[in-house]
Amino acid sequence: MDDSNPNMQQEQDLPGYSSADDSGSEAESLSSGDSDSSDSENNTTKSWEDEYDKIAGKPVKEFEDYAKMCRLALNLTDFTKLKASFAEFDEKYAIPSELWLHYLRKLILVTQTDKERKEFETWLIKAMKTYYDTKLSDLVLEYLMEKGSTDNSYFWSNVMADYSLECQHYFEKMRTFLKSITNQDECDIINALVRESCPNWDISSKESYAILDLVLICDDLVAKAQAQNNDKKWKKYYSTYLHKVREDPTINSRVKDGLNRTMFERLVATFPAADILWIGYIEYMQKNSTHDSIISKPSPASSEQKLGFLKNSPLELVKRALLAGPSIRLNHLYLHMMEQAGYTVEQIDEALQQIFPRITRQMVMTVELYLDYLAYRVRVLNSESEEQVTALRTSFQQVWDSLSLTYGDKADTNFEVLKLWAQVEYSHLKCPEQGNAIWRQILAYLSEAQLWLEYAQMETEYNGAAGTREILQEALELNLYNAHILEGYYRRFERCYGTYETIADCQARQATIARSSMFVTEHLHPQNRFKMANLKFSTPQQRNKQTDAKDKTRKHQTAAKDKTSKPQAAAKDKRPKPQVTAGLDNNPPKAQQPSKQSKIEKQPEAEPKVNFTYSVDMEENKIFIKNLHADCTEHELQNIFKDYGAIKDVRLVYNLRNVFKGFAYIEFEEAEHASKAVAGANGLSLGGKDIFVAISHPPQKRNSEKFEKPLAQKRRVQTSLIPTTFLRQDAAAKRRKMLDIEIETDKGKNNDGATASSSIVSNGGEGAKKTNDYFRQLLNK
DSSP states (O other), rough: OOOOTTOOOSSOOOOTOOOOOOOOHHTTTTGGGGGGHHHHHHHHHHHHHHHHHHHHSSOOOHHHHHHHHHHHHHHHHHHHHHHHHHHHHHHOOOHHHHHHHHHHHHHHHHHOHHHHHHHHHHHHHHHHOOOOHHHHHHHHEEEEHHHTTHHHHHHHHHHHHTTTTTOHHHHHHHHHHHHOOOHHHHHHHHHHHHHHHHHTTTTTTHHHHHHHHHHHHHHHHHHHHHHTHHHHHHHHHHHHHHHHHHHHHSSSSHHHHHHHHHHHHHHHHOOTOOHHHHHHHHHHHHHSSSOOOOOSOOOOOOSHHHHHHOOSSSHHHHHHHHHOOOOOHHHHHHHHHHHHHTTTTTHHHHHHHHHHHGGOOOOHHHHHHHHHHHHHHHHHTTTHHHHHHHHHHHHHHHHHHHHHHGGGGGGGTTOOHHHHHHHHHHHHHHHHHHHHHHHHHHHHHHOOOOHHHHHHHHHHHHSSSSHHHHHHHHHHHHOOOTHHHHHHHHHHHHHHHOHHHHHHHHHHHHHHHHHHHHHHHHHHHHGGGGOOGGGOOOHHHHHHHHHHHHHHHHHHHHHHHHHHHHHHHHHHHOOOOOOOOOTTTSSSSOOOOTTTTTTOOOOOOOOOOOOOOOSSEEEEEEEEEEEETTTTHHHHHHHHHHHSSSSEEEEEEOOSSOOOEEEEEEEEEEEHHHHHHHHTTOOOTTTTTEOOOEEOOOOOTTTTOOOOOHHHHHHOOOOSSSHHHHHHHHHHHHHHHHHHHHHHHHOOOOOHHHHHHHEEEHOOOOGGTTOOHHHHHHOOO
16 A cells, blocks of 8 residues: 555645645645745644654553544544554554544545555454444445455445444345346355344344434433443343334344343443443343354464354353453453453453553552452462462552552552452461461551451451450550550450450550550540530520520510610710821821730631632533442542543532532543543442533532522411401491590580490491400301
8 A cells, every 4th residue: 555645645634733734736736826835834744743752752641641642643634653553542542432533534545546445445344343433334235336345245244233223225236236246156145144144134124224223322322321321220221122122013032132132232332431331231231141153263272262243152242341341340350351361360460461450540449450360369379289379469569569559649548459468378278377477467557446457357357366465555555546446446355365364454545545555535526525524414494494584585675775885875976086187197096906915816827728619500611429339539539530631629528517428529630531520430430339420510609699488478377266347347436436435525425426326336337346266266167
């Protein structure tokens, strides 16, 4: 293949790629007025080359580095760089289908000779083995229809095995292709292989329509799926589809199996970072073994290959999943399946050495994979073999040294590797002296009561309690925080294994330690100690009396304040106003500084630096994480989420008692990094719990200016049971009575006025005489 082919054309539909022109004839036709544009293109090309060389020189590259290298090589249209970039990328990760399409479309334009066709087909097979993508399959068929392959039967049978259920129109293309072939033997071979590879070969129209309906359901399922789904939601998604396919009576079992595999392939291609989808796919394939025949070319690794480019045996699926994105669960499953398949220790070592460089930035995942590997080495250990025992100890030491060299003191802060090693020395290798030495190494790093307790328990369980008493006595003399857990175990140990003298000595030691540690404990944690001597308890009657007395005192204080406030206000009004003199400084005089003897000024406390600001709007560059384990730290979250982009800040949320509430916020420099974190880390298992990750969108605060306070509604309080009508009548009668009295007074007829007024009251109706008690009786009837 000629890398400098002048007939090579530039793809015009590459998003984000430059369309730099390499044609000599077009360069000669440029006018002199375009010289500035040419210089600009040359500068751009030079910057791309410099950036490519800079990334290529990195000793360790991440997924983003490889992807950027490939894009720069596509911009430069340098096929030497293209081949090198894609080959290195394909070895480490699963290349996205979009990049494969851009590369293959460029490559096919310069494919002329048989040698070039074979090389192009090699790249084509690598692309088809990565992800399920109908655009890639369309490209393959386009290539077969126009140029033909060096092995047409291989490509047709594998493409139809993977895509015939969703793309039933491929059968028409195949028939058109077969008509163009003059060699009848080749036509018969292709027909036989496609008939064997396609589950929907020779089906009725009724079955064809049923398949189409189920494909449309799968389209809807993939379209509605969201990257932030947790494990439970994902299982519900694909389990619902599996149930619909299983209950369909019109299609056979082979078609059902093909539809289910197609559904899983589409899901993992759309959401490659969701490891639960890969695990569900693997579990499905383990339960439903296929009966595919051998139609593919033999490979160096295996003499047999399954139907289709997309290999879906359980072990092959795990390998594909790890290339798409490793996780703790996938790593564990991969090691387990290799062990079940009978891989040797050397083969497993070689397989894991390809994973460790890719997960170096994720410390928790690295430690977990090392622990899984060491546990595997312990399972296959023959303790009678001195060679295997030495190799196991060497492996433990190498793992610990590797973690220390890579992460320093932050690596494995719980000392899980050394604890496992110590337990293996005690239990499997029957070497308590070596286990004791490992525990001493752990305690030299960190001396905590919990570690001493685990040390003593291991000595008791596996070494017959030979040195437990000395371990506990040494630990208790250190006056450690939480030493009470050691004291309790010490008492139980002596009662189970000790004599009268050792039990008495234990009691005497603990009494001495208690007296000497009283001040230390109170000094270290005064807020956690309840001084019972100062607590006063009272009966409910006493508490009621105290409340009444407080209320009376409060009323007296309020009354006294009201009395003194009026004279103070009057005095305030009588204060002379400050006089302003022309030509003098009108600024008020400075207040006289109080003397140090009379008053000591309180220094203002420095305000804590707060990087996070509360916002009532969607915060696109900040993510919210919940369901975190109780021991989660900022450093742990930094290690997990720094793979998705530059982190600006991390904040764990605690309550007033400084207890972690189980959720946190991480702010990225860019919003797209936050979106990547949501897509990649939601549902991730951390500390035995599946975390939930979403873009931060906090609720409005009550004191926020944007928070609209609801208008207070008027309350209607019924102050009387007498209807309003009767009250109005009574008021009118009283007014008439007062008016009549005034008239009679003017006439001097008091007696007659009294009679008239009484008659008016009686004429006002019975409502004037009706009371609340009367209407209350009416309501109770």
